[in-house]
Amino acid sequence: MKPQQFIILAVLTFFSRNVKADYYTSVISLSDLLELERKAITYLETYMEKTEAISRQVNETLNDLEQVSQEAEDDFYEHYSNPLNAYKIIRRFVIDWQNLNKTVFAEQPAREYTANITELEKKDGFELPTSEDLLGASKGLARLQRTYQQETIDVAGGDLMEMNFSSNFTASECFWLGRNLYIAGDLKYAAEWLIQARIRLAEERKESNEVFIGQITDVQILEQLSITMFYLGKSKLALLFIDELLAQDPNNAHGLSNRLNYSNKAVAERYDISNEDESKKFMQRSELDEIFDQTCNGELQQTPREKRRLRCRYVHNNVPFRFIAPFKKEELNLDPSIAYYHDSIYEKEIEQIFDASENYVERSTVGDLNHSGYSDVRTSQNTWLDFAAYPFLNNIAQRLRDVTGLSLESGEHLQVANYGLGGHYGAHYDFSEMFEKDEYNGQGNRIATALFYINDVELGGATAFPYLHLSVPPIKGSMIVWYNLHNSLELDYRTKHGGCPVLMGSKWICNEWFHVTGQEFLRPCGKEQDGYKSIQWKDLYETKAEH
Numbered sequence: 001m002k003p004q005q006f007i008i009l010a011v012l013t014f015f016s017r018n019v020k021a022d023y024y025t026s027v028i029s030l031s032d033l034l035e036l037e038r039k040a041i042t043y044l045e046t047y048m049e050k051t052e053a054i055s056r057q058v059n060e061t062l063n064d065l066e067q068v069s070q071e072a073e074d075d076f077y078e079h080y081s082n083p084l085n086a087y088k089i090i091r092r093f094v095i096d097w098q099n100l101n102k103t104v105f106a107e108q109p110a111r112e113y114t115a116n117i118t119e120l121e122k123k124d125g126f127e128l129p130t131s132e133d134l135l136g137a138s139k140g141l142a143r144l145q146r147t148y149q150q151e152t153i154d155v156a157g158g159d160l161m162e163m164n165f166s167s168n169f170t171a172s173e174c175f176w177l178g179r180n181l182y183i184a185g186d187l188k189y190a191a192e193w194l195i196q197a198r199i200r201l202a203e204e205r206k207e208s209n210e211v212f213i214g215q216i217t218d219v220q221i222l223e224q225l226s227i228t229m230f231y232l233g234k235s236k237l238a239l240l241f242i243d244e245l246l247a248q249d250p251n252n253a254h255g256l257s258n259r260l261n262y263s264n265k266a267v268a269e270r271y272d273i274s275n276e277d278e279s280k281k282f283m284q285r286s287e288l289d290e291i292f293d294q295t296c297n298g299e300l301q302q303t304p305r306e307k308r309r310l311r312c313r314y315v316h317n318n319v320p321f322r323f324i325a326p327f328k329k330e331e332l333n334l335d336p337s338i339a340y341y342h343d344s345i346y347e348k349e350i351e352q353i354f355d356a357s358e359n360y361v362e363r364s365t366v367g368d369l370n371h372s373g374y375s376d377v378r379t380s381q382n383t384w385l386d387f388a389a390y391p392f393l394n395n396i397a398q399r400l401r402d403v404t405g406l407s408l409e410s411g412e413h414l415q416v417a418n419y420g421l422g423g424h425y426g427a428h429y430d431f432s433e434m435f436e437k438d439e440y441n442g443q444g445n446r447i448a449t450a451l452f453y454i455n456d457v458e459l460g461g462a463t464a465f466p467y468l469h470l471s472v473p474p475i476k477g478s479m480i481v482w483y484n485l486h487n488s489l490e491l492d493y494r495t496k497h498g499g500c501p502v503l504m505g506s507k508w509i510c511n512e513w514f515h516v517t518g519q520e521f522l523r524p525c526g527k528e529q530d531g532y533k534s535i536q537w538k539d540l541y542e543t544k545a546e547h
Contacts, residue, residue, distance in 0.1 A: 024137040135184060144460070
């Protein structure tokens with residue numbers, strides 16, 4: 001096997017192992033990839049130095065051979081009449097050319113390189129990104145675009161919110177992003193990124209005639225772009241792109257097998273012949289998804305009338321110590337009650353939380369304790385800290401009791417979570433809608449939520465309550481508290497909320513859920529049913545939105 005083939009096979013094998021790394025769900029896990037890439041670069045540099053040394057040796061040998069060959073050409077008969085020269089040419093083929101071939105096709109440097117790369121995984125325990133990671137990262141970028149209304153041309157130029165954060169995307173980066181969004185069913189953004197791939201490819205060809213490793217071709221882009229446009233319901237454009245494809249590659253299998261179908265669909269659209277909308281087979285979003293995005297990006301906000309009774313003040317909650325060290329309360333909504341408590345967690349405590357949790361976070365799940373699984377609704381990694389196992393949490397536990405007036409007797413472990421590329425948590429309830437007695441270890445439904453922001457987030461990452469048109473941005477050290485149940489302990493459907501996508505930076509939170517058990521005398525349930533206040537919000541906007 002040639003060394004070039006050997007290297008390519010080894011590298012492809014290494015970088016396509018089927019491991020579940022979930023790199024796109026958390027920023028912290030990307031530090032492993034940075035270290036992996038640095039080591040891989042070092043190993044590749046070592047390999048290239050050895051191949052360059054081989055190249056120098058070969059060139060020197062070639063110069064000698066060319067000189068001898070030229071001497072023989074001047075007078076072939078006289079040159080090889082000399083028995084010494086005759087011996088030399090035979091020896092060169094038997095010895096020199098054999099050694100030269102061994103040198104040129106030496107596999108040892110390639111074996112050393114692939115052995116080093118493989119060792120990274122075996123010895124250092126690296127898990128590698130998979131196609132699932134790339135798909136998740138692609139969907140994360142599209143989520144950011146959709147939520148914060150970022151144009152594809154701007155993002156391809158490295159810009160977010162009119163600020164430059166990165167270099168331009170290459171044609172290959174645009175293509176694979178578009179292709180993955182097609183797989184995800186996000187056809188609108190898939191088409192836009194594929195168009196950007198063509199634009200970037202034309203620019204790259206103008207700047208350099210060289211072909212780079214991994215560079216895609218216009219034929220590849222046109223294949224993907226034509227089928228994307230077809231399922232997007234734009235058959236005329238699909239036909240246009242497939243004709244361009246066949247002009248460049250007349251024997252292209254994709255073009256030849258699909259052109260007639262695209263042509264028939266374009267004719268049907270022209271004469272308004274009823275035809276199934278292929279795009280409906282792909283990604284669909286609900287009205288709630290739209291309202292959630294609008295709450296995150298600020299299109300939907302509380303009115304001045306809704307905000308006029310909100311206050312900021314110091315509160316002690318009848319806790320003796322808090323008379324001299326009151327909480328800084330900022331009311332965000334009165335009914336249901338939602339409030340910031342600023343400076344509720346301290347730098348030393350945050351550092352201790354990071355130390356205790358950052359090596360143990362893993363992909364977050366969605367569902368109850370008995371039936372949970374991974375979902376695109378929630379892209380983050382998390383872990384849990386037992387109050388009993390970490391003495392430094394005692395002060396935080398006391399602070400939670402002082403703020404809420406509730407008992408932690410039935411509370412859950414403190415959850416710590418980190419959000420990755422476009423990381424978000426779609427609109428959801430903290431309570432269980434179909435609550436059963438054995439859920440949450442028999443401690444009753446989740447009566448209240450306390451959520452700490454424990455780092456600064458550059459852009460995005462707010463907690464949004466779409467039914468209340470309320471977006472609560474992350475402020476390091478602050479805590480948001482709200483009740484999930486009415487006074488009667490009926491479900492408060494107005495509290496549907498979610499984590500807005502992180503546009504720039506990394507978002508760390510920790511939160512505590514309080515349960516009904518143990519709160520009987522601390523927050524006695526109301527004597528009258530009051531669930532009617534929020535029943536109209538149940539299943540509101542759950543129907544699919546039209547696009």
